[in-house]
Amino acid sequence: MGFDYYNVLKLNRNATEDDMKKAYKRLAMKWHPDKNPVNKKEAEAKFKLISEAYDVLSDPNKRQIYDLYGEEGLKSFDQAPPPNTNVGASFKFNPRDADDIFSEFFGSGGSDGVGKGYFRNNNHNSYGAEVNRKAAPVESKLLCTLEELYKGTRRKMRISRSVPDDFGKPKTIEEILKIDIKPGWKKGTKITFPEKGNQEPGTIPADLIFVVDEKPHPVFKRDGNDLVVNQKMSLLEALTGKTIELTTLDGRYLTVPVSDIVKPGHEVLISDEGMPVSKEPNKRGNLRIKFDITFPSRLTAEQKSDLKKALSDN
Known part of the structure; x- marks a missing residue:
């Protein structure tokens, strides 16, 4: 037939x-x-x-x-x-x-x-010398909270892109992409979806690239794989000690007793309480607590006298 x-x-x-x-x-x-x-x-x-x-x-x-x-x-x-x-x-x-x-x-x-x-x-059998041009990749920021980058999560992104229809005219299609954010990913990490970008007639669709960016956190700041927190402390607390209470990025309650005298520039380091290391799932960075010592704006004569007595060498 x-x-x-x-x-x-x-x-x-x-x-x-x-x-x-x-x-x-x-x-x-x-x-x-x-x-x-x-x-x-x-x-x-x-x-x-x-x-x-x-x-x-x-x-x-x-x-x-x-x-x-x-x-x-x-x-x-x-x-x-x-x-x-x-x-x-x-x-x-x-x-x-x-x-x-x-x-x-x-x-x-x-x-x-x-x-x-x-x-x-x-000879009518396969591709000739012409090679399709591929459109330039399209990059878009993917804003993530520090909690998302600490624990990992799945994000669903609705995208709209332009592709040619059967007559070569542009049409818009929508699609939902799933992005699995891995614990420990850093700012600048790129997630590529091949050929999910816009397409013009006669071209290969562009790659769609999401670039991880970090939202500012009210308590923690990231430094590589470490987490840094700034803690205010009065001069009295710096001399006599203080217990610091923190809520970690995964919701745990952390108590850190500080009994040593805190000098300007002093840091308390807690191992394995930083960010996960993306390529080593069982490893974490450190938590570093920095101190901002607040000095009193004025002292009475009696307070000065008491301090002299307490701090003078006997």
């Missing part, structure tokens, strides 16, 4: 010339190999069949014989002309080049740069 050219072009047998042109334009743009870099072989086969169907049905002589004898009869036609037709006795079927048909229909440059000698460049 031969091919049903009407079915190939999604037409009925009463289709007009205008119907055929519209069908060919839509299908040729959809299945041209330049627009289908992922499934090249399938696209090439469909594109050649679409071109062949249009070549036959758009030619009155070929269409008459095809309607009578089908595809196999058309290609092996060596009979006398069918009655009530105007087909010449010397008719012989010569298939036209798919690339020539496309160029004739859309112009020598194709449509929006699609199809410049695709088949002709490589």
